Amino acid sequence: MSITLMDIVGRISYKCDIMFRVIDLIEEHGRKTAILYGEDFRLIADAPYEDLIKIDPGMRRRLTQEFRSLEEQSYHLFRQDVDLLKQKQEYDATSGYSKSFNFFQMPGRVLHVDGDSNYLKKCLSLYEKIGVPVYGIHSNEKEMPAKIGNLLDYYRPDILVITGHDAYSKSKGRMEDLNAYRHSRHFAQTVREARRKIPHLDQLVIFAGACQSHFESLIQAGANFASSPSRVNIHALDPVYIVAKISFTPFMERINVWDVLRNTLTGEKGLGGIETKGVLRTGMPYKKIMDE
Secondary structure, eight states: HHHHOOEEEEGGGGTTTOOOOEEEEETTEEEEEEEEESSSBOOOOEEEEGEEOOOHHHHHHHHHHHHHHHHHHHHHHHHHHHHHHHHHHHHHHHTTTOOOOOOOOEEEEEEEEEEEHHHHHHHHHHHHHTTTEEEEOOOGGHHHHHHHHHHHEEEEESSSEEEEEOBBOGGOOOEEEEGEEEEEEEHHHHHHHHHHHHOOOOTEEEEEEOOOHHHHHHHHHTSSSOOOTOOOOOTTTTTHHHHHHHHSSSSEEOHHHHHHHHHHSSSSGGGGGEEEEEEEEEEEEOOOOOOO
16 A cells, blocks of 8 residues: 555554654655654654555544544633633622623734644634634744744734644654754744843743653743653644633733643643743723714
8 A cells, every 4th residue: 555645644663653644755775764744743753664554544533533532621621711710800800790890801912833734723723712812824843943033023922832843863862962853953942032032931921842842942942831841742732722821811910830731631741831920911991882
């Protein structure tokens, strides 16, 4: 069975534990190698052509259904959190419901820069579902450091997401060696460039990283939240849940890191960060303008 670009495949040696998309096929010295993007995880990998098998429609439906079930569960828990936040803000804005005020809210604006156009579409759909104002940009990970300055000037976001695909390769070095990672150094450099523009951690909240990313270098570069402390895979939608929590938390409140992580699909093994202020602002009065 021939395998071509964009086919959904599994790795036989890994018992097809993760679904991948074939994004490139390279032939060197008579051997074919496939470059793979995770279908649900932000992982990039390469594999010998002969180690790949097409995922049949039945297995694909089953694996997809499992992930969608986890996504729905995570979304449901997150939705509960957001509803509680809104109730608290309404209580505070109306002095404990003792006064009737028509108020409005301005959630933090997100600039989401993603190395994978398919994941970007999924994330934008979830942002819209949750109600987070977002601008989405697709960019190759290697080009992000050069682009981020102009993007920040143009979009002026409250929250920046820098993500795509990444992977740690033991054959390239030790776990603490940044050069042993596919794109961690590009993510870290992008964070540094962003911090040249906006140094203060609470004026621009940054999430950076993907699967197995070098967590420590991203935090040191200036990210508020990053992946992956235990070098595990993270789900494609995890960055959305992190920044949405920040977007809906009032700017006078500090966010406990665990409160941000607990409703993600990956949890503290794949995600971490530092204490950060929210960015939501409440105003009043809110009046609809009616045409006479």
